[in-house]
Every structure is written in structure tokens, then in C-alpha cells.
Amino acid sequence: MPKKRKKNRKAPSQHSARRSASAQQAGSPPAEEEPEWEGHLEADGEEFTPLLSLTTRYPTPAHAAKAAEAGDQVEWIGHIDGARMRHRVMLGAHGEAVVEQAVFLDGDLEKMVLCAAHQAGEEGQEQLRAGVLSALDALHTVIRPLTEAHVREFRPDYTAPVLESFSEAPEPHGAGAPVFGWRTFHHIEPDTTWDDTIDTATWNSSLALSRWLGDFDGVHDLEAPQLARVLRDRGVPVVLCAGCEKPITNRHPRWTGVWVTPDSESGPVCESPGRPLWGPGPELSLFSDADFTDPHRPEELPAR
Numbered sequence: 001m002p003k004k005r006k007k008n009r010k011a012p013s014q015h016s017a018r019r020s021a022s023a024q025q026a027g028s029p030p031a032e033e034e035p036e037w038e039g040h041l042e043a044d045g046e047e048f049t050p051l052l053s054l055t056t057r058y059p060t061p062a063h064a065a066k067a068a069e070a071g072d073q074v075e076w077i078g079h080i081d082g083a084r085m086r087h088r089v090m091l092g093a094h095g096e097a098v099v100e101q102a103v104f105l106d107g108d109l110e111k112m113v114l115c116a117a118h119q120a121g122e123e124g125q126e127q128l129r130a131g132v133l134s135a136l137d138a139l140h141t142v143i144r145p146l147t148e149a150h151v152r153e154f155r156p157d158y159t160a161p162v163l164e165s166f167s168e169a170p171e172p173h174g175a176g177a178p179v180f181g182w183r184t185f186h187h188i189e190p191d192t193t194w195d196d197t198i199d200t201a202t203w204n205s206s207l208a209l210s211r212w213l214g215d216f217d218g219v220h221d222l223e224a225p226q227l228a229r230v231l232r233d234r235g236v237p238v239v240l241c242a243g244c245e246k247p248i249t250n251r252h253p254r255w256t257g258v259w260v261t262p263d264s265e266s267g268p269v270c271e272s273p274g275r276p277l278w279g280p281g282p283e284l285s286l287f288s289d290a291d292f293t294d295p296h297r298p299e300e301l302p303a304r
């Protein structure tokens with residue numbers, strides 16, 4: 001659910017850019033550059049504080065690294081008006097602790113990948129994984145200059161990291177599809193602060209994935225038809241409905257053979273834009289034929 005916001009719709013990305021910019025500059029930032037996290041309220045009205053579950057338990061990443069090395073699970077999962085993100089302390093290849101900063105799929109892309117994962121079936125999972133990772137790499141080359149330019153408005157010398165596309169096994173209580181995202185890693189030194197582990201472009205790429213703030217409106221590569229094309233070009237079996245244009249699957253284990261969207265809001269009901277909501281109704285009975293609505297129907301793709 002969207003968080004409540006006191007301020008304008010553009011605010012969160014500006015906040016994140018400002019925040020990290022001020023956090024990573026030496027000395028005190030000017031007053032107008034102060035972070036404005038008070039603008040973000042959780043659903044329960046609490047003030048939003050990033051990484052709170054980490055910062056209250058571990059004063060610094062070095063403290064968290066010690067705990068991780070001792071076997072603790074050290075992670076924060078949350079979001080600020082964008083896609084889900086995770087900060088977690090992991091042990092690297094040589095046993096050294098690092099902070100992983102990850103952002104996960106959201107919006108149209110998440111729905112397409114979820115439906116495609118069902119379409120791909122057991123036998124197609126490896127091709128799906130390789131295709132989605134390749135598509136994420138391609139998408140990141142589009143997103144990275146945009147998020148970098150945004151931060152450079154505040155920090156002209158800023159360079160955005162090249163994020164790694166990654167996948168994980170399906171979550172225990174998730175949709176049954178692999179989880180995908182982008183991530184970067186932060187080394188932990190004795191004087192590393194939690195602010196040092198928040199890369200702004202990475203955080204703001206969560207807005208590019210969720211899209212609902214409009215910060216990335218007009219970016220052709222993020223529009224649904226283009227996302228579908230990038231995935232299909234890499235063998236990811238994305239199916240869109242010819243009526244409502246939403247991603248659909250007919251291979252969900254409980255809805256086999258019925259085209260459904262991945263959400264229960266419309267499910268098997270196609271809310272195609274051309275369909276009149278209210279037509280003439282029957283006089284003697286309660287239900288009209290329109291109550292059956294229309295099913296989704298897969299769009300026909302040109303032969304390749």
C-alpha cells in the first residue's frame with residue numbers, strides 16, 4: 001500500500017538524493033539540504049526512519065558485521081514509495097562482511113516476470129532466469145544514467161554504481177516465482193556509517209521499478225510494451241492481454257487453463273478500456289449477461 005505523504009509527489013526521490021548527498025559530504029550540510037524524513041509516515045503514523053531495525057540494534061555496520069559473522073541474520077527490508085529494498089550484511093567470498101543494498105522488481109515488470117514464470121513451467125525456469133537477468137542488465141543501462149543525473153543535481157561529482165542483476169529462490173510465502181532485483185555491495189570499515197551504505201541512485205532505482213510516483217514518466221524503455229519486448233527478446237514467455245494489456249498467465253497451478261492476472265482484484269475479469277461499464281439491464285431478472293464480464297484473451301504476436 002502507498003504510504004501517506006505530507007508533501008508533493010516528487011518529494012521522496014528528492015529526499016533520498018538530498019539525504020545521501022548530505023550524508024556523504026564532509027562537514028555539515030546547509031540548512032536547506034537537511035533530510036526531510038518527517039514527510040514520510042508509515043501507515044501507523046510513525047515517522048519513517050530508514051534502516052531503523054538495523055540502526056537500533058547495531059550502531060554501525062562494523063557492529064552488524066560482528067553479529068553476522070557470529071551467525072545472526074542482519075537485514076532490513078522496506079520501501080519508500082517505491083519498490084521493495086533490502087539492506088543486509090553478508091559474508092563475502094573471503095569471509096569478510098559486506099553490506100548488500102538490493103532493490104527488487106515491482107510494477108509491470110514484476111507482474112510480467114511472475115506470469116512468465118508460470119508460463120515457463122518447470123522445464124523453462126533456467127531459460128527464464130537467464131532471460132530476466134539479461135533483461136535487467138539491459139534495463140539498468142537505461143536507468144543508471146537517469147538516476148545518476150538526478151543525484152548530480154546535488155553532487156556534481158557523483159558516479160552511480162553499476163548494479164548487479166541477481167535472482168533468488170521463490171520466497172516461502174510468495175507467489176511461487178523466483179525473486180529478481182539489482183544490488184550493489186558496500187565494504188565495511190571500522191568507521192563506516194549506515195549512511196555510507198545507502199547509495200542514492202540505487203535507492204532511487206526503486207522508483208523506476210514501481211513507476212507510481214511518475215518520476216520516470218516518459219522513459220520509453222520502462223513502458224509496458226517495451227518491457228515485454230525486452231523480456232521476450234530474451235526468451236521470457238511474457239503474455240499480455242489483447243483487451244486490457246495486462247500480463248496474464250493460464251498456467252497458475254490453481255487456475256490452469258484460465259487466463260488470469262497475478263492479482264485478485266481483477267483476476268480472470270478483463271477490464272478492457274473499450275467495454276461499457278453500464279449497459280441497458282434486464283427488467284425481470286437481476287443479472288445481465290454483462291455480469292459474466294469478459295475473460296482475458298492473449299494478444300496475437302507477429303510471427304518471429
Ligand SMILES: [Zn+2]
Nearest residue numbers: 241244270296
Ligand atoms: Zn484482459
